[in-house]
Amino acid sequence: MAERLKDQASAYLRQHAGNPVDWWPFGDEAFDEARRRDVPVFVSVGYAACHWCHVMAHESFEDPETAQILNRDFVSIKVDREERPDVDSAYMAATQALTGQGGWPMSVFTLPDGRPYFAGTYFPPRQLQGTPSFRQVLEAVASAWRDRRSEVEQSAAQIAAHLASNQxxxxxLLGDLSAVHPAPGAGSGxxxxxxxxxxxLAAAEDTEYGGFGGAPKFPPSPLLRFLLAHTRxxxxxxxxxxxxxxxTLTVMALGGLYDQVGGGFARYTVDRRWQVPHFEKMLYDNVQLLRVYAHFSRQEADGDLQALALRVTRETARWMADELGVPGGAFASSLDxxxxxxxxxxxxxxYVFTRAELSDILGAGSPALDLLDVDADDGASHRLTGSTLRLKSVxxxxxxxxxxxxxxxxxAVRSHRPQPERDGKVVAGWNGLAVAALADAALALADAGMPGDWMLPAAEAAAxxxxxxxxxxxxxRRVSNEGAAQGIEGLLEDYAGAAEGLFALYAATGDPRWHRDAQQLTATAVERFLGPDGLSDTALEPEQIRQAQGGQSAANPLDDAVPSGTALFAGVLLTSASYGGPGRHQELAEALVAHVQRAAPAIPQAVGWAMSVQQSILDGPRELAxxxxxxxxxxxxxxxxxxxxGPGLVIAHGPAGGVPLLEGRETDEPALAYVCRGMVCRRPVATADELRAELAAGQAD
Structure with missing residues (x-):
């Protein structure tokens, strides 16, 4: 009955195409059908790599009796949170407001206009330890709609008002963006x-096991970008x-979060010690961490640590290409x-190995076994038949x-095991960050004298x-599948992420095509997302989401697993201006990160990318031609x-090709370098030592 899902770009939606539930994709038609039938809407949100999403699908959505209730009493909508983060964000806020927690699968019940009135996450097929069964929830929610409509309407209005206050x-928090000139003295503050x-952050560090906070423990990717920038x-x-x-970078690279055999990082670890991951591997995590480790390798003085960072850089890039590469050069979203x-x-x-397997494969006396930290109980305490592999030390x-x-x-042994499924949809913003990561990784490896020649062509293919x-x-467009774009226009994070990648690729290759494309995307984002009411994460917000949020809409400036669209946008605006783009772009970038002065001391983990942009602003920013x-x-x-x-330096080279930072600086000399701020340049230098001195002098200014 879920034929509507079979041709969707999302693998998650296609996974449900054979369910007895009569699923609809998110859109006006589904809500119109709910109005026509005078029934509420059930919105189920998840993603292809989500373990508990699969569990609930098998227990409930594949069950004919449960499907009969859903089809009789609701219009059911299936949403991929990765394809529709705008939908996920609004309904997640409602779920957290109603239950005090969130997660996926997310189960939201709304009026036919999109306003939620009940929500939760995973519901079991049978009542369990005080948690009602999914069928009990369905009966109660449908009964409330039929018999207590006024209460339902009142509840929906209260939730919408709460979500409106969030907006x-x-x-x-962002303030008035119509006046983009920075306040006097803002730099000092x-x-x-x-x-x-x-x-x-130093006070919040887990001093025993590294990172921040307890279990579950996530890689703080945008925050690490800032910390490396602040180092300089x-x-x-x-x-x-x-x-x-x-x-933090050391313990993540040694622990179970990192796949010591195949490369690449898992989404998070279920424990505080970085030992046992939740095994899904996401593109958005890996592109951020690939770039961070590439930058770390340049800044680390310890030879063994630098070698570890370069190994992680090389292996993660290779894993991305081998496991997530799709025809045409882009990258898929995740592994299950x-x-x-x-x-x-x-x-x-x-991924896991028992101690006996390790001895059989490597040999009982192998010195490699002495390098490994594996579970003495073969992971039984974590319900694994085997152990993740961790290195004891650098x-x-x-x-x-x-x-x-x-x-x-x-x-070689692992390659003969069954492999996880892949979500093949291509997300524009994440692929933009992949382009940037591959470009920076290629240069880091090349400058260290290590092989990685394939990475720049791979970055160019993805771009x-x-x-x-x-x-x-x-x-x-935000997503594509099998080489064809489908669905909604990209969000602010897509435009900004793509521009970020193209600017980084230009800096790596000197090909002015990538600079031109990045500037075009940046200018279009200004037109599409900046309006009289301020900045928005969506160019065309669905009416149902606007209703759910009480008629209010604003960009969310706080990072999640990926950098906020606001922070990414501020970064590309700053880069655009540094290359000679419109001066207003720098003024707007400064306005978009002005909230850092209030947010950074209180919630630094939520504004990591914005802090890195602010660090670049304080640094000049500096340009190099x-x-x-x-x-x-x-x-x-x-x-x-x-x-x-450092990572905040904007570099231009190659043909001028419309790049203002290079125009008028052609020379017959073998090589000249100009260190500039605001397009005002110091005297040119011709040797590496002179350039290092100029950059050091620029930092001291």
Whole structure:
């Protein structure tokens, strides 16, 4: 009965196409049908890699009797939260308001106009420890609609008012964007706020196991970007930031969050010690962490730690290409947490090894076994038949060689096991961040004298896919499947993420095409998302979501698993201006991160990307133009700049091709480098040592 889902871009929706539930995709038609039948709407939100989404699907949505109730009393809508974060965000806020918690699968019951009146997450098929069964919930919710309509309407109105207040709070946090000139003295206040954020993070660090907070423990990716940027700031808290980043990045790279055999990071660990992951692997996590480890490798002085960072960079990039690459050059969204084994979904089955298996594969006396930290009980306490693989400590050069040989043998065995399913949809913003990550990783490896020549062509292929498939010259589509864009226009995070990737690719290649495309996307985002009421995350908000939020709408400036669209947008606006784009772009970027002064000391983990943008603003930002007739000499200057300048340095090279930062700076010399601020440049230098001195002098200004 769910034929409407069979051709959707989302693998999650297609997984439900054979259910006896009469599913609809999210849209006006489904809500119109609810009005026509005078029934409430059941909105089920999840994603393809979600373990508990699969559990509830098997228990309830594949059950004919449960489906009969849903089909009789509701219009049922299936939503992929990755495809429709706008829908997910609104209904998640409602779920958290009603229950005090959130998660997926998310089960929301709404009026035919989209306003929720009851919500929860996973409901079991039978009553369990005080949690009602899903059928009990369905009967109670439907009964309330039939018999207590006025109470339902009142509840929906109260929830909508609460969500409206959230939107107003977001708008107030960003402030009035119609006056984009920064307030006098804002720079000093911002610097103090960033220092206070580092101090707060030091107090919140898990000093025993690294990272921040307890279980479950997530990689703080946007925050790590800021900490690495702050390391180069010269602030009194710079060394504290460096130590926080170093400890967190080290424990994540050694622990079970990182796949020591295949590369790539899981979504989070269920424990505080980074040992046992929730095994789903998401593109959005891995592109952020790939880029962070590439930057970390440049800043870390310890040779063994630098080697570890480079290994993680190389292996994560390779995993992305091998496991998430799709025809045409883009990257799929995720790998499932579960593996099908003998007809049953088993979480983590592809990845774990028992101690006996390790001894059989590597040999009982293998020195590689001494490097590993594995569960003595073979993971029984975590319901795993086997253990994740963790390294006990940072390996030295000899130990790294031992582990590399062992890793190859384990990978060969693992390749014959059943593999997790893949969600093949391509998300524009995440692919933009993948382009940036691959570009930066390629340069980090090249500057370290390590192989990675395939990465820049891979980044260019992904960028070409975005511009050929997702961009039609007017708007950017959020998702595609099998080479065809489908569904909604991209959100602010898609435009900004794609532009971020293209700017990074231009900095890596010097091809002015990527600069031109990035500037076009940035300018279009200004037109599409900035209006009289301020900044919005969506260009065309669904009426049902606007109703759910009490008629209010505003961009959410706080990071989640991915950087906020606001923070990403601020970053690309700053980069645009640094390359010579409209001056208003820098003013707008400064206005979009002005909230950092209030938010950073209080909630630093929610504004990591915005803090990194603010750090770049405080740094100038700085620009570098490199020209010359000798490619080798130009390359040496670029490598010196990347090593000394930090992740906030904007680099232009290659043909001028419409890049204002390069115009008028052509030379007959082998190579010249101009260090600039606000397009005002210092005297050109010709050697790597002179350039490093100029960059150091620029930081001290």
């Amino acid at each position: 107003v709070a977001n708008r107030n 911002a610097a103090e706020a960033l220092e206070a954020a580092v101090t707060a 700031s010269g602030a009194p808290t710079a060394e504290t930031a460096a130590a926080l980043a170093r400890r 947490a579960d593996t099908m084994v003998d007809g049953h979904r088993v979480e983590g089955a592809t 390996p030295d050069e000899a130990q790294a060689a031992v582990w590399e040989a062992a890793r190859s043998r384990l990978a 070409g896919y975005l511009m050929d498939v997702h961009w039609d010259g007017r708007i950017l 490199v020209t010359g007739t000798d490619p080798g000499a130009v390359a040496r200057l670029l490598a010196a700049a990347r090593g000394a300048g």
